[in-house]
Amino acid sequence: MNPKWWKESVVYQIYPISFKDSNGDGIGDLRGITSKLDYLKDLGVDVIWLCPIYKSPNHDNGYDISDYCDIQQQFGTLEDFDRLLREVHSRGMKLMMDLVLNHTSDEHPWFVESRSSEDNPKRDYYIWRKGKNGGPPNNWESYFSGSVWEHDSTTDSYYLHLYAKQQPDLNWDNPAVVDELHNMIQWWLKKGVDGFRFDAIAHIVKAQGLPDAENPNHLPTVRAYQLFSNLDKVHTLLQNLHDKVLYFYDIMTVGETSGLGPHQALDYVGDTRRELNMVFQFEHMYLDAASPGSGKWEIKPWNLIELKKVMSEWQTVLHNQGWNANYLGNHDQPRPVSRFGNDLNFRVPSAKMLATFLLTLEGTPYIYQGEEIGMTNPSFDSIEDYRDVETLNFYHERRERGVPEEEIMKAIRKKSRDNARTPMQWDNTEHAGFTSKGQPWINVNSNYMEINVAAAQKDPDSIYNYYKALIALRKEHKVMVYGEYKLLLPLHTEIYAYTRTFEENKLLVILNFFDQQPVFEWPNDLNPEGAKLLISNYKTAAEEDILKLQLRPYEARVYLIS
Structure with a gap:
């Protein structure tokens, strides 16, 4: 059984920009989160996971970090963070940070130096190559559309970015980069944080020689993905991180590792591996992809038998060998009740059913903000209402191909990451109580008058109170x-x-x-x-x-x- 506190915990994920605005500027912040800690304690959660709050130009909502050891000004200050951490701990809860180790912002001082000249000491902090045959060094495609290579005129070279062009990938083959990142992680641990979610950790190693892919598409079913995901050296680097840094602290760690099955996951989370406590798997997130290689935007109805097969394999393979991280939604996925439930005619019972599913599986359950009140996809009318860089790139790329706008918008309303990023619905006042006077950075879902925390807390039969009951049962019964x-x-x-x-x-x-x-x-x-x-x-x-x-x-x- 190997009991651990992080196995018995329930995690609540916060997307800070959308959780609670304390100063009326329309942007969620650290003081807003602090003001809602009693709400989270009442819900019964044990660990709060914060999406990135570091200094960032915000091309990808904070996943492009320009300073790992400072706070993004719109969220507050380091003093605000220290107070939040104290208040979390004073309530018997823990705080987990979200760390992006695959890439930084192109405004990070390391990259500013790296691009300045070919002989700069930090040149090899990133992955640079000369072009080939008048074009990029290879044919890999980015997660956010287009080539993974961006030409930089200063040195007439290309740098690699698996995500947006403002997110250059770090070179983990450089020991100096590894040392820098280890020291930064140690800095946060000494502050007292209780764990990390490692973003895109499966991608920190790329295939030697950066060869062309047989099929440049990046999806997990095709060759290109195998050239920059879950390569053997990832495990060597994570074991090194564990042995030199993580081992000395009683923390929880979870990795974002798309493109693997449960047997491969044991290489990360096996009890004897000295790497991570658990990983987020994505197989159940691909069940509504129309076909292998078609991408997230080409949708088909998901199938319950396929869901059973995927979840059962993870449940059985990891039992007594590793540990699952269970989730149905997060900041990158549609709202579960809109995807796996019925948000029109049976929103309340289907949201409760999904909560039952999440909290009765073996593994640590992750609740994304708003799931506990049954928040739904917003179905915005216009592309102007969306903010997500992936969504906007998809829209403009398809429009250039001549795809009808309504066809594009239909896919976006189903699968855009902004479905989960609308402001938390606290009450039925203007802007759902998210902000006192500012225009929210993204529109509030129009159904906030009906779906909000204040109404849910008053209703004994609400989704919120059902979540409370489930969490209490999980703490009472070890079998859960x-x-x-x-x-x-x-x-x-x-x-x-x-x-x-x-x-x-x-x-x-x-x-x-x-x-x-x-x-x-x-x-x-x-x-x-x-x-x-x-x-x-x-x-x-x-x-x-x-x-x-x-x-x-x-x-x-x-x-x-x-």
């Missing part, structure tokens, strides 16, 4: 944390059911993922007489046949069987 997962009904197209077993206790989790009313037949090897209903998202009828449960739309039930 450490229990071994076993899938039931693998081929059922509507019901997702599984058991969790730990010592003398067993959980039976029954989830109806759709709006029909299928019948769940009680398993023969489970005694219904010893079953106690721990939680359900419906008020259960007094008289019912437990052996053949007719489930209501999006119904969730969790039974404890001793």
Whole structure:
């Protein structure tokens, strides 16, 4: 079992620019977060994960860092951060930072020096190459459209950027870069932070020689991705980081590692690997991609049997060997209730069902801000309402190809990262209580009058109070944390059911993922007489046949069987 505090924790992710504005400028900030700590404590979360708050030009909302050891002015000061950290700790919670180690901003002093001349001491802090045949050094494509190479006229050379051109990739083959990053991480740990989420950590090593890809598309199903993701040396570098820095602190670490399966993940999180505590996997995030290699914007309906297969493999392969990081949404993904639930006719029951799913799997659950009140995708009318660089690049690229605007906007309303980045909906006052007087940096979802924290706290049957109950149950029953997962009904197209077993206790989790009313037949090897209903998202009828449960739309039930 190997108990750890981070296995028993529930994490709440905050996107600072959209969480709470304290000074009326329309931008969320550190003091705003501090003002809402009692709300998070009441919800029951243990760890707060902050998306980047470092000094940044904000070409990619803070994931382009120009100073790792300073705070972005719009968020506040280092003194504001120190106060936030103290207040988090005084409430018995912990704080996890988001660190971008694959790249910096092109305004970082290291890059300013690096691009200044070919013989600058920091030239090799980044990846530079001369062009080939009048064009870029190779045919790799960026995550944000176009080539990964940007020409720089100062030295007539190209630098590599897997993301936006303002995010040049660091050269981890340079020991000086590694030392700089180790020292920076140590600086934050000495401040007292409790862990790190390592952004894009799978990409810090590129294939020797930077060869052309057979297919330049960057998706995980094709050759190019294998040239800059999850390469063997990544593990050597992470073990070095662990042994020299992380080992000396009782912290939690999670890596963003797209493009791998659970067996490959064990190379990162295996109990004997000395690398990371857990990783974010992306296989369930690709289930609505129209076809391998088609990209996130080409959408098909996701399939429950495929979801079961993906999640079950992660649950079983990592059991007693590593640890899962479970999530259904984050700052880069659509709202779960709009993607996996039904945000029109069954928003409340489907959001509760998804919460039940998230909090009854083995692994540390990550709740993204607003999930606990069932926030939805905003469905903005115009491209002018969007702010995300990936979304804007996609829009302009498709328009140049002659794709009809409504077709482009349909995809954007489904999959844009801005779906999760609209301001937190605190109450039904102007701008949803996010800001007192400023125009929010991005528009508030128009449904804030109905969906907001204040209303949810007053309603005993709200999604928020359901999350509170689930989190409390997880703290009470070790089987919800450490229990071994076993899938039931693998081929059922509507019901997702599984058991969790730990010592003398067993959980039976029954989830109806759709709006029909299928019948769940009680398993023969489970005694219904010893079953106690721990939680359900419906008020259960007094008289019912437990052996053949007719489930209501999006119904969730969790039974404890001793």
